Amino acid sequence: MPRQSEDNHTNEWLPISMAPNMKPLWTYSAKYSKGGRHAYQDLTGRWRGINANGTDGELPSDPTHFQYLPAPPDAEDRKT
Numbered sequence: 441m442p443r444q445s446e447d448n449h450t451n452e453w454l455p456i457s458m459a460p461n462m463k464p465l466w467t468y469s470a471k472y473s474k475g476g477r478h479a480y481q482d483l484t485g486r487w488r489g490i491n492a493n494g495t496d497g498e499l500p501s502d503p504t505h506f507q508y509l510p511a512p513p514d515a516e517d518r519k520t
Contacts (some may be wrong), residue, residue, distance in 0.1 A: 453505040461485075467503035479503065 444479040459465060459481055465478045467487070479489035479499055 451507045453507055455504050459503075464509055465506045466509060467497045467499075468507075468509065469499075469501050469519040471501040472503075476499045477503070478509075497501055 456467070459467075461481050461483055464478060464480050466476055467489075468476050477489055478489050479498065482488055487502050488496055489499050491497045513515065
């Protein structure tokens with residue numbers, strides 16, 4: 441069964457045209473060296489993510505698909 445995110449979304453790949461602005465997502469592009477990347481779309485429509493040096497920057501190419509991130513662990517799970 442697909443895991444649900446905090447907004448009750450499943451973790452299936454969705455077309456990038458459905459992605460919300462300013463929400464952290466897992467994104468995909470065949471042009472990414474590792475396939476997937478944590479990113480968000482800013483208010484101007486540009487895709488941004490964390491670079492290897494830890495700074496925020498524009499992605500080298502726009503993603504084609506995305507998944508919502510899973511919900512964070514509940515308080516009980518965070519104790520371990």
